[in-house]
Amino acid sequence: MVDPSESAELAAADSPSPPRRRLWRYMLTVLLVLAAFWCGYPALLRMVSRSLTQVDPLQSVKTLIVLDGERGFQFAADQLQQGQAETLLLYDKVHSRVVELGVIPSHLELSRQAAAKTGIPAESLREISEPVDRIDDLLKIAVDRQAEGDRVGLVMTRWRSALIRRNLQKLTQGNESQRPLVFGLDDPEVDPENWWRTRHGVRLVCDQWMRAWAAWLSGDERPTIMRTANDFRKAAIAE
Structure with missing residues (x-):
């Protein structure tokens, strides 16, 4: 006949030790977190992209100013042709040494060359x-x-529209009637709904997201120059 005290000791020896139970609970928690992230990461990544975009609906204006590239000039040409805008305002940057x-x-x-290439008349x-x-x-x-x-x-790429819009709101002290409209352009190589599926999309969104956070952390939300797909390719070739 087995002694009851010996049976209790054998059962205690066979049961998992407290450290082992904690390890199993930890592993189960990690697996649950990973499963939740796997199910919800598309929504989280779309939220990241939406935080960078804040554009106004298209409407008629008097003057357009293009901030980003040839696609911006093509957009301006279409708006002028449709009668949604009257003039395109060109600007020059302070000349660097290589320009001088x-x-x-x-x-x-x-800018003049891009305007001529897209068929914008000189009188506009x-x-x-x-x-x-x-x-x-x-x-x-x-x-x-x-x-x-x-x-x-x-007119700009939609990926830095939120940062520029915040700067405009600061300049106008929140007066929406004095804030210029922000028209966003889609990048043909980046889908806002699944930008993480292409290398350029990952580089573009991560680059702009880090710039926006760096500006917020430093208290300086001045927008920076946008990096296009060609800029990334040139940088990769240079490296």
């Missing part, structure tokens, strides 16, 4: 007399023209 030496054309010259073009040093200066010009009754629309 004539190695590369100025931003204004490139206007130019800012003084070059701008930072994009903040250009936003201030847009806000001033808006305050004077000139309805202004800024």
Whole structure:
């Protein structure tokens, strides 16, 4: 006959020790967290992309200012042709040394070429007399023209629209009637609903998201120059 005390000791020896139970609970928790992340990560990543985009619906304006590339000029050409805008305002950036030496054309010259390439008539073009040093200066010009009754629309990639819109709200002190409109352009290589499926989408969104967070943490939300797919390719070749 087995002694009851010996049976209790054998049962205690066969049961998992407290450290082992804690390990199993930890592993189960990790598995549950991973499963929840796997089920919900698309929604989380879409939330990240939406935090970078905040555009206005298309509507008629008097003046358009293009901030980003040839697609922006094509958008402006379409708006002018449809009668949704009257003029396109061109601007120049402060010349670097290579521009002064004539190695590369100025931003204004490139803008004129892009406008001509997209078929924008010369009579629809206007130019800012003084070059701008930072994009903040250009936003201030847009806000001033808006305050004077000139309805202004800024054309840019949608991926930095939220940051620029926040800067416009600061310049206008939250007065929406004095804030220029923000028109966003889609990147043909990046789908906002599944941007993480392409390398360019990952680079683009992560680049802009880190810039936005760095600006927020430093208390300086000045928008930075947008990096296009060609910029990323050139950087990769250089490396």
